[in-house]
Amino acid sequence: MSEYWNPQMETMKKAELDEIKLKRIKAIVSYAYRNSQFYKELYDEMGVNPEDVKTYDDFRNKITLFRKDQIRDKRVETGDPFGTMLTIPPDQIERIHPSTGTTGAPTFTALTAEEVHVASEPCTRLAWMWKIRPGMRLLSAIHFVGFWGWWSTFLGVLTMNKLGLNTELIAYNAYLHLFGFPTARMSLGKFKGDWALLPPDTALACINEFAKMGKDPKDAIPGLKYVTSAGEAISPKHRKYLMEKFGLLDWFDAWGCSDPFTIAGECHVHDGLHAYSDYWTLELIDTETEELLGPGERGEIVVTNLWMRALPFIRFGTEDFGEQIDETCDCGRTHPRVKVYDRASWVVDVAGKKVSPFSLRLIMERHPETEEASFNIIKDAKKMNILKIKASYKEGITKDPEELKNRIAGDIKKELGVEAEIEWIPYEQLHKTLHKITRMVDLTKEG
Numbered sequence: 026m027s028e029y030w031n032p033q034m035e036t037m038k039k040a041e042l043d044e045i046k047l048k049r050i051k052a053i054v055s056y057a058y059r060n061s062q063f064y065k066e067l068y069d070e071m072g073v074n075p076e077d078v079k080t081y082d083d084f085r086n087k088i089t090l091f092r093k094d095q096i097r098d099k100r101v102e103t104g105d106p107f108g109t110m111l112t113i114p115p116d117q118i119e120r121i122h123p124s125t126g127t128t129g130a131p132t133f134t135a136l137t138a139e140e141v142h143v144a145s146e147p148c149t150r151l152a153w154m155w156k157i158r159p160g161m162r163l164l165s166a167i168h169f170v171g172f173w174g175w176w177s178t179f180l181g182v183l184t185m186n187k188l189g190l191n192t193e194l195i196a197y198n199a200y201l202h203l204f205g206f207p208t209a210r211m212s213l214g215k216f217k218g219d220w221a222l223l224p225p226d227t228a229l230a231c232i233n234e235f236a237k238m239g240k241d242p243k244d245a246i247p248g249l250k251y252v253t254s255a256g257e258a259i260s261p262k263h264r265k266y267l268m269e270k271f272g273l274l275d276w277f278d279a280w281g282c283s284d285p286f287t288i289a290g291e292c293h294v295h296d297g298l299h300a301y302s303d304y305w306t307l308e309l310i311d312t313e314t315e316e317l318l319g320p321g322e323r324g325e326i327v328v329t330n331l332w333m334r335a336l337p338f339i340r341f342g343t344e345d346f347g348e349q350i351d352e353t354c355d356c357g358r359t360h361p362r363v364k365v366y367d368r369a370s371w372v373v374d375v376a377g378k379k380v381s382p383f384s385l386r387l388i389m390e391r392h393p394e395t396e397e398a399s400f401n402i403i404k405d406a407k408k409m410n411i412l413k414i415k416a417s418y419k420e421g422i423t424k425d426p427e428e429l430k431n432r433i434a435g436d437i438k439k440e441l442g443v444e445a446e447i448e449w450i451p452y453e454q455l456h457k458t459l460h461k462i463t464r465m466v467d468l469t470k471e472g
């Protein structure tokens with residue numbers, strides 16, 4: 026069996042891929058301008074003429090980027106739930122998926138029946154990359170209803186059929202069952218899934234739940250081989266821990282952005298997430314100045330969806346922070362990869378350097394005393410001179426908290442290039458939202 030679902034497209038020469046990308050960019054920009062009131066007004070207002078886009082650089086330099094708030098503003102102004110972006114009559118829509126609403130009122134993705142078909146191709150490539158094969162049983166700890174209806178298009182009937190899987194083998198709503206009904210937790214084991222969609226925090230919660238029942242995760246979900254997670258970046262150390270607990274062969278990270286229906290995923294190399302450039306174009310911009318960044322530079326991810334016509338998304342600021350890798354991956358796929366670390370709003374400016382909580386996490390995890398990476402970054406000014414951290418350490422194995430402080434601050438100085446001030450506090454006193462540690466506590470927004 027081939028390593029790739031679609032070898033021709035997945036390993037296509039970069040120059041050929043670029044040609045397809047540019048052709049699709051020109052088409053979607055022109056289509057949106059002619060058919061969507063939102064884009065017509067946006068581009069006219071900014072003096073943008075879509076016909077001026079002849080090259081990829083033209084696209085990046087001339088086409089205005091936009092954000093979620095602009096859709097929300099248009100919604101309030103016009104009463105149209107799609108903020109005047111829709112290019113087709115609403116009765117032609119096959120599916121509507123609301124976004125998660127983590128940063129405010131949910132917005133919507135609308136897909137026609139044809140678009141659901143189109144989406145199944147890159148989705149099947151990813152599923153294949155994640156070792157999903159005919160005959161396997163799939164579990165989902167993310168429920169396929171509500172705002173996660175998005176996933177049901179992604180890993181839905183069409184993708185399953187392409188892969189030769191029986192769609193009835195997806196254990197729907199396992200997330201709700203796991204925490205809502207103790208008996209369902211037990212029946213999950215009887216299902217014997219081969220692959221599961223399981224976010225890292227849910228995986229940790231599962232381990233705790235199973236422990237209460239006196240069960241080893243390996244026995245609670247026997248035979249599980251692969252997991253794909255989404256929702257938060259996973260560090261190598263965390264991945265290793267979870268794989269050992271569940272007895273897995275591999276754990277793949279995925280990243281999705283619901284509005285522009287974008288999804289990227291890791292291959293077995295684990296060096297960035299593949300974003301198929303015949304379906305999406307990703308760019309990086311500086312979080313403050315919005316200037317375009319080059320390969321390897323970290324900033325906000327901007328997405329253009331190249332196949333959605335009903336509700337086009339062109340140069341949409343995702344508010345996620347990461348970097349892009351253009352070189353061909355060791356797995357042989359030529360499409361660019363993206364590394365997503367945090368929400369862009371969690372990144373702090375320390376002495377002119379951008380520090381993301383994920384980069385601090387990697388340093389904390391390395392020291393046995395702080396391997397659980399329990400910390401808050403305290404932002405008390407827009408621009409700070411020193412990185413302020415509140416953190417907790419493991420009592421039993423920490424001999425000298427002052428020495429530990431100096432050791433970690435030394436690593437931060439060496440790797441992130443900034444001075445750090447660490448204050449040790451008990452775990453209970455760390456700032457949390459629900460059960461999750463708030464990685465960046467923004468004091469500039471209070472008072």
Ligand SMILES: [Zn+2]
Pocket residue numbers: 291292293294299354355356357358
């Ligand atoms: Zn790869």
